[in-house]
Amino acid sequence: MLTGKVAMVTGGSRGIGRAVSVALAEAGADVAVIYAGNREAAEETVEAIRKTGRKASEIRADVSSSDEVQAAVKEVLETFGNIDILVNNAGITRDNLMLRMKEEDWDKVIDTNLKGVFLCTKAVTRPMMKQRSGRIINISSVVGISGNPGQANYVAAKAGVIGLTKSTAKELASRGITVNAVAPGFIETDMTSKLGEDVRKDLLGQIPLARLGKPEDVAEAVKFLASDAAAYITGQTLNVDGGMVTA
Amino acid sequence: MADTMERVQRIIVDRLGVDSSEVTKEASIKDDLGADSLDVMDMILELEDEFSMEISDEEAEKINTVGDIVNYIESRS
Numbered sequence: 001m002l003t004g005k006v007a008m009v010t011g012g013s014r015g016i017g018r019a020v021s022v023a024l025a026e027a028g029a030d031v032a033v034i035y036a037g038n039r040e041a042a043e044e045t046v047e048a049i050r051k052t053g054r055k056a057s058e059i060r061a062d063v064s065s066s067d068e069v070q071a072a073v074k075e076v077l078e079t080f081g082n083i084d085i086l087v088n089n090a091g092i093t094r095d096n097l098m099l100r101m102k103e104e105d106w107d108k109v110i111d112t113n114l115k116g117v118f119l120c121t122k123a124v125t126r127p128m129m130k131q132r133s134g135r136i137i138n139i140s141s142v143v144g145i146s147g148n149p150g151q152a153n154y155v156a157a158k159a160g161v162i163g164l165t166k167s168t169a170k171e172l173a174s175r176g177i178t179v180n181a182v183a184p185g186f187i188e189t190d191m192t193s194k195l196g197e198d199v200r201k202d203l204l205g206q207i208p209l210a211r212l213g214k215p216e217d218v219a220e221a222v223k224f225l226a227s228d229a230a231a232y233i234t235g236q237t238l239n240v241d242g243g244m245v246t247a
Numbered sequence: 248m249a250d251t252m253e254r255v256q257r258i259i260v261d262r263l264g265v266d267s268s269e270v271t272k273e274a275s276i277k278d279d280l281g282a283d284s285l286d287v288m289d290m291i292l293e294l295e296d297e298f299s300m301e302i303s304d305e306e307a308e309k310i311n312t313v314g315d316i317v318n319y320i321e322s323r324s
Contacts, residue, residue, distance in 0.1 A: 129289065171285065
């Protein structure tokens with residue numbers, strides 16, 4: 001399905017990013033796993049990819065740094081030859097109620113979750129335009145559509161990603177590049193494991209399919225959007241949330 | 248010299264679907280040849296490949312006419 005393609009996955013070492021990296025490799029893609037800090041996890045993910053028989057390497061980069069992103073893209077191009085698929089997945093949370101949210105919490109989340117998507121997209125646009133094909137898949141969140149108390153920064157960034165997706169899609173369509181977003185709901189990862197039992201219970205009540213999502217549920221959607229099967233889809237947001245948000 | 252002009256002309260004709268007789272040195276790429284900003288970006292990428300050079304965004308912004316492109320390329324080679 002993706003044989004011969006090269007994918008670059010930010011935040012690729014853990015959680016949803018890890019599942020996406022492995023799923024793309026299983027579909028035949030070579031994968032560059034971009035990670036910010038957890039080298040061990042990145043190496044473990046790279047090992048898992050190599051077991052599928054595909055090429056993989058871990059590359060450290062803070063997606064909010066223009067210099068680091070450009071260096072990472074250069075390294076991917078040197079190692080793998082080109083970039084066919086970019087998955088902008090890297091994300092952090094600094095949750096707090098508006099009244100208590102520090103400016104620094106706001107900036108950090110916007111820098112990584114929104115500016116990071118911009119910087120990575122900008123950096124791959126040139127090689128993708130030259131090859132006249134490409135797939136960019138941005139990981140947003142359903143809270144970017146519905147809102148969520150205590151996450152003004154995260155929600156603003158994730159809603160921003162949806163707007164960025166639509167604009168970039170219109171800009172790059174004539175060059176054979178599609179840009180879509182995937183909006184996960186409540187997925188079981190390290191990021192959501194911090195939530196208290198009462199919050200989990202409350203959230204479960206809002207999910208029609210009555211279970212939490214798995215990182216693999218999200219990875220399947222990304223794999224589809226990265227494939228030729230999705231060639232006529234661009235600028236869209238695909239919710240993978242068990243039916244939580246239906247707007 | 249003529250060679251650079253010819254190669255630039257060929258890329259512009261190919262990218263913008265205009266007639267080669269319209270691609271004079273004085274022709275403005277946007278106003279006379281009808282390129283939008285994405286077309287220009289695209290053309291720059293093609294020129295980079297054709298002449299094996301990198302054209303920075305700052306330099307690209309200064310380009311207005313076909314002659315600007317030819318002069319820029321020749322000043323670099």
